[in-house]
Amino acid sequence: MREPRLQQVRKVTRRDLLWIIPSAITAGFFGWLAWRTFAIHLTKARVTEPVWRDGPRVQAAVLNELNAQWKFKYFEYVYNGSPLKAVVFRLSEPVMGGLTVGDAHFLALSRICTHQGCVVNYVDNPELGAIAYNYRTDHPFMGCPCHFGAFEPLQAGKAVFGPPRYPLPRLRLEEENGVLYSTGYETPFRPLEQG
Ligand code: FES
Numbered sequence: 001m002r003e004p005r006l007q008q009v010r011k012v013t014r015r016d017l018l019w020i021i022p023s024a025i026t027a028g029f030f031g032w033l034a035w036r037t038f039a040i041h042l043t044k045a046r047v048t049e050p051v052w053r054d055g056p057r058v059q060a061a062v063l064n065e066l067n068a069q070w071k072f073k074y075f076e077y078v079y080n081g082s083p084l085k086a087v088v089f090r091l092s093e094p095v096m097g098g099l100t101v102g103d104a105h106f107l108a109l110s111r112i113c114t115h116q117g118c119v120v121n122y123v124d125n126p127e128l129g130a131i132a133y134n135y136r137t138d139h140p141f142m143g144c145p146c147h148f149g150a151f152e153p154l155q156a157g158k159a160v161f162g163p164p165r166y167p168l169p170r171l172r173l174e175e176e177n178g179v180l181y182s183t184g185y186e187t188p189f190r191p192l193e194q195g
Pocket residue numbers: 113114115116117118144145146147148149162163164
């Protein structure tokens with residue numbers, strides 16, 4: 001009966017390393033790229049109907065100040081007794097958690113980024129926004145200067161690009177005698193509250 005032949009294990013030579021190392025680096029790079037693409041695009045939290053918590057009644061804007069689509073105004077709301085940077089927009093269509101007055105649609109958002117708490121800004125030039133934030137759209141959006149996160153007002157503040165996962169919290173709006181008031185805020189109020 002013949003002895004089974006022992007399989008010989010070939011030693012890795014220096015010449016082998018010349019292709020093994022670059023191949024491993026390339027595979028690692030594409031793996032990282034795939035993970036990052038997945039994280040940027042597919043792990044964003046959905047925006048749902050807001051659960052409001054009552055807060056102080058604060059004037060956000062006079063309707064005349066928002067007399068055209070995409071006009072906006074920064075204002076300060078009050079959260080737990082401290083001033084909170086916020087923004088109110090006039091939008092082209094109604095969005096969840098916004099307010100419609102006649103044929104005008106409004107939305108108010110916190111300007112505190114849900115990633116690490118920087119103050120987000122209104123980016124009114126979509127072309128510049130595409131370069132700076134890598135987010136391509138045909139209308140203004142909210143952008144965070146710290147790590148270039150982008151938030152979409154037409155999706156009720158949803159995080160759409162960059163590291164933030166959660167939307168900007170919405171502020172409840174009410175209208176009275178031509179004035180928009182903010183009267184509460186969405187819970188959990190990220191990033192100041194977790195939920
Ligand atoms: S703090 Fe806004 S993207 Fe990081």
